[in-house]
Amino acid sequence: MKLTKTIIPALGILLIMAAQAPVMAQKDTTKGYVFKEEVRLAATPVKNQYRSSTCWSFGTISLIESELLRMGRGEYDLSEMYVVHHVYAEKGERYVRMHGTCNMAAGGASPDALYVLGKYGMVTEEAYSGKVIGEENHIHGELDAVLATYVDAIVTNPNKKLTPVWKQGLQALIETYLGKIPAEFESNGRKYTPRTFAEKLEIKPEDYVQITSFNYVPLYKPFVMEVPDNWNYGQAWNVELDQMIEVIDFALDNGYTVVWGADISEKGFSHRNGVAIVPETSFQETAGMERSRWEQMTQKEKDDMLYSFKSPVKEKVITPEMRQAEFDNYLTTDDHGMHIVGRAKDQNGTKYYIVKNSWGTDNNPYGGYLYVSEAYVKLKTISIMLHEEGVPKKIRKELGI
Numbered sequence: 001m002k003l004t005k006t007i008i009p010a011l012g013i014l015l016i017m018a019a020q021a022p023v024m025a026q027k028d029t030t031k032g033y034v035f036k037e038e039v040r041l042a043a044t045p046v047k048n049q050y051r052s053s054t055c056w057s058f059g060t061i062s063l064i065e066s067e068l069l070r071m072g073r074g075e076y077d078l079s080e081m082y083v084v085h086h087v088y089a090e091k092g093e094r095y096v097r098m099h100g101t102c103n104m105a106a107g108g109a110s111p112d113a114l115y116v117l118g119k120y121g122m123v124t125e126e127a128y129s130g131k132v133i134g135e136e137n138h139i140h141g142e143l144d145a146v147l148a149t150y151v152d153a154i155v156t157n158p159n160k161k162l163t164p165v166w167k168q169g170l171q172a173l174i175e176t177y178l179g180k181i182p183a184e185f186e187s188n189g190r191k192y193t194p195r196t197f198a199e200k201l202e203i204k205p206e207d208y209v210q211i212t213s214f215n216y217v218p219l220y221k222p223f224v225m226e227v228p229d230n231w232n233y234g235q236a237w238n239v240e241l242d243q244m245i246e247v248i249d250f251a252l253d254n255g256y257t258v259v260w261g262a263d264i265s266e267k268g269f270s271h272r273n274g275v276a277i278v279p280e281t282s283f284q285e286t287a288g289m290e291r292s293r294w295e296q297m298t299q300k301e302k303d304d305m306l307y308s309f310k311s312p313v314k315e316k317v318i319t320p321e322m323r324q325a326e327f328d329n330y331l332t333t334d335d336h337g338m339h340i341v342g343r344a345k346d347q348n349g350t351k352y353y354i355v356k357n358s359w360g361t362d363n364n365p366y367g368g369y370l371y372v373s374e375a376y377v378k379l380k381t382i383s384i385m386l387h388e389e390g391v392p393k394k395i396r397k398e399l400g401i
Contacts (some may be wrong), residue, residue, distance in 0.1 A: 032311055033275060033346055035371055038048035039252050040342035040354055042069040044077065046368030048360035050137035052145070053106035056229065057083040058358035059259050059337030060113035060385070066257045066341065067387065069254035073201065081130025081138070082123045082194070083113045085178050091231050092151045093169045096162075100155035106144045110259045110337055110385040114205035115232060121194025122201060127185035130178040143177040188286055209391065209401060210236040212383040213244040215324040220398045225383060227334035236383045237399050241320045244375065246383060247391050248340060248353065256390030258340040260355060260372075261382040263332040268376060271357060273309035274365045276372040278379055280314045313347045326379060334382045344371060353377055 044065040049058050057080040068076050078397050087108050095104040115120075130138065150173060184191055192200065210225070217223045222235040239247070251258050269276040316322075326332040342354030352371040361368040388401055 003095065012058040024151050033309075033371065035344040035346055035352065037342060037344040037354065040344075041252065041255060041257050042066060043257065043339065043341045043356055044075060046068070046111060046356060046361050047080070047358050048137060049080070049358045050139065050360070052084075052138040052140035054080060054084050054108070054138065054140070054278055055085075055337040056110060056261075057081075057109035057113055059068060059261075060110055060341050062255055062339040062356055062358070063259045064113065064117070064201075065383070066339070067203060068201060070255055070257075071202070076201070076253050077125040079123045079125045079128045079130070079179055080113075082128045082181060083116045084108075085128075085174055085181060086120050087112050088147060088174050089167075089171055093167065094231055096154050096166075098371060099154060103228045103231050104148050104151055105229070106140060107334070109227075109230045109232065109234050109334075110383060111205075111208070111210060111224070112232065114203075114208055115234075117201075117203060118205040121196075121198040123197060124187050125187055125193075127182050127187070128179065132179040133177060139175075141245065143174075143234075146173055146177070147256050158375050195377060208385055208401075209386055209388045210234060210385045211239055211244060211247055211384050211391070212236045212381070213239055213241045213320065213323070214327065215304055215320055216328075220400075229334050237401075239399075240315045241323060241378060243395055244381070244384065245378065247386070247395060248377070249343065250392045251371075251390030252340070252343050254390060255280070259385040259391045260338045260340045260353075260377070261334060261384070262338065262377075263326075263334070263380040263382065264336045265308045265333065266376075266380065268306070269380075270309055271359055271370060272363050274370050275309055275352075276311065276355075276370055276376045276380075277309075278316045278318065278375040279307065280316050312348050312350060315350070315373055315375040316379070318375050322348065323379055332380055332382070338370075340372075340384075346371075350374070 004350050006239045044062065047058055047062075061078050061080050061083065064346065065076055065078060069073065091104060091108075092266065095102055133139070147170070150170060156173040178360055181194070184193055185197075186192070187197065214226070215365055217238050219238055219240065224230065225236050249256055264276075266276075266278070268278050311357075323332070338358070339356040340353050342358050344352045345356055346352065353374070355370045355372050357368055358366075361367065391399075391401070
């Protein structure tokens with residue numbers, strides 16, 4: 001009897017464990033992405049560029065706001081549209097001087113906000129929101145079309161001589177859609193001009209560097225980034241691909257955040273799912289499926305399988321040659337500027353970067369942030385920008401900065 005009493009409870013426990021085991025295993029395979037954050041640096045609240053192509057301003061303004069937090073200067077909400085206003089005016093003048101042969105689209109480049117801060121100063125969002133057309137959010141479709149049409153008319157030179165007021169006309173159009181920049185404004189009970197406010201912030205544009213990695217230009221030399229939105233001919237330093245990743249990791253580990261300019265046209269980039277990945281698209285991903293069945297699937301069915309974002313998948317191994325080929329063939333284009341503020345790993349140990357986007361907090365599981373895999377960063381980065389002290393000393397030495 002004593003033996004029986006001992007065996008029966010033991011059998012019961014084993015049966016319960018056996019019954020639970022399949023459920024537990026199923027739970028593990030359906031839990032989706034599970035991220036463990038290694039480092040996450042201070043950042044201001046996520047903003048929304050909405051229907052405007054001004055990510056380049058939002059990304060770098062976010063960097064500046066994080067830099068002010070890092071420097072112990074407190075939290076600021078700076079004006080992205082102050083930057084946009086000045087860039088549109090300068091871009092229009094550049095377009096006319098170049099006889100209409102350069103870019104007059106709404107896009108810009110990562111260094112633009114620092115350029116404006118250094119040349120014109122800075123204001124707060126409260127002082128200049130750029131919202132004067134009665135919309136709750138930024139909507140720039142008409143503004144962009146009107147400005148492009150205006151400068152095209154100037155370039156055609158119908159008077160056979162440029163009028164002395166054409167720049168005033170351009171400025172008037174910008175002010176009509178974005179508002180007039182204040183000569184003075186208040187912040188925390190004190191009055192400032194844009195210049196005196198910039199002096200208070202103590203952000204020095206010359207302390208920030210743009211870095212990239214390509215095969216077609218010499219290593220450790222600066223060159224003008226050859227993308228259409230680089231209207232101001234901003235320069236970037238060229239390093240090896242692994243060194244570019246080393247810079248990002250070193251920066252984050254030492255308290256510096258990073259502006260990230262990248263291509264987001266890939267199906268592996270999903271703001272709705274909060275991840276960006278580069279799946280390995282070989283047939284290993286479809287184990288157990290006959291090749292003939294795969295080939296009979298529609299493109300949508302293939303995409304749904306490879307880009308379901310239900311759980312981590314094996315990703316491509318990115319080489320410098322692969323990266324260069326994507327750029328050369330316009331498969332990697334200058335689409336979007338964002339802000340890297342941290343690093344994490346998924347349940348399989350794959351590295352991701354925590355990226356602050358500027359598309360608001362709706363329709364995103366991480367409050368407007370994304371987890372971007374290292375493979376995606378390697379393949380789809382146009383350039384990064386950060387404080388020069390966020391670059392490892394050995395790389396700074398090679399660059400001479």
